[in-house]
Amino acid sequence: MQSFYVELLHGLDARRLVELREPTGNDQALFVDRGATPPVRCVSALIDSLVLRIGEHTPVPDELAQLTVGDRERLLLALCSRLLGAETDLVVTCPSCKNIVEVPIRFRDLVSAQPDTSDRRCVLAARDGSWAAEVTLPTGAVLERTLGLGQKSARRLLESCLTALFDAQGQAVAREALPEDCEAELAEKLLALDPLAECRIAVECPHCAASFETLLDGYALLKGAFGSSSALYGDVYRMARAYHWSEAEILALPLAKRAQYLAIAAATGEASG
Incomplete structure (x- = not known):
């Protein structure tokens, strides 16, 4: 394997x-x-x-x-x-001039991204003063638990990341007490700890020189x-015609190996018709 x-x-x-x-x-x-x-x-x-x-x-x-x-x-x-x-192009629309921009992406650079901080304590600015928090990072399990909560999903996700919360008077309070005006700052703190949780790409438009970020x-x-359903099952059909294998046998092949077999079949005419 x-x-x-x-x-x-x-x-x-x-x-x-x-x-x-x-x-x-x-x-x-x-x-x-x-x-x-x-x-x-x-x-x-x-x-x-x-x-x-x-x-x-x-x-x-x-x-x-x-x-x-x-x-x-x-x-x-x-x-x-x-x-x-190793590389691909991300196609985005410039928000300033509305032209299409192709942004080269190197996967190695993205996968090796490092956090801006490792400190899981933070100070949050609220209308009544400075609140303090200790955080943990959101996980796949947390994402699934907050799924389907509609507009409340983002708020519940933030609350689930609080392991301790202190109000402006230094009193420990329930995480549900997090002020709304602290939400954006807390989200940025979590992103600084786990940067690929929201992968932001800096772009400079070659048409108008505007700078912006895209996700x-x-x-x-x-x-x-992975492509479309029609492309996948088209491959299955051609493989079955050429090699007389079952759907289960074809789908069990690694994608690169399936492509090799299809290329051989195409070169010999076995997958035509």
Whole structure:
């Protein structure tokens, strides 16, 4: 079984080196046939399926759900690199001149991003003075728990990251007491600790020289790399015609190996007609 490695930023219990197997057609089908399954759960299922080891240990059930949001994004971007190559172009629209801008992305640079701080204590400015907080980082499990709460999702996510909260008088209070005017500052603090949780790309427009930021969504990028349902099952059809293998056998192949077999079949005319 072919595999590759990714170094996480936080990992689990000081275990940061992750071994993943190469994605197969079954993993591709998970994305193209997801139906109404929310993206966060697709990502969780994919990580559960692909991760072979963290450190020297095979992860136990639910352990991978404790990976931080940024570490999950690292895994997605590493998978994108396996499928798209070391670099790709992100196509965005300049908010100033409305022209299309192609932004070159190097996956290695993104995956190696480091935090701006390691201090999990912070001071938050509120209308009644300075509040203090101690935080933990949001995980896949937290994302799934806050899923479906609508406008409350972001607020519940922030509250779940508070391990201690002190008001302007220094009194310990419940995390639900977090002032609304502290939410944005707390979100920035969490992002400084786990930068890929929201991957921001700085862009300078070559048309009007405007500078702006855009977000890179690992899920959307990976979904594009996996392609459409018609492309996947078109490959299955051609492989079945050429080699007389079952759908299950074809989908079990690593994507790179399937591409090799399809190229051979195309070169010999076996996959035509």
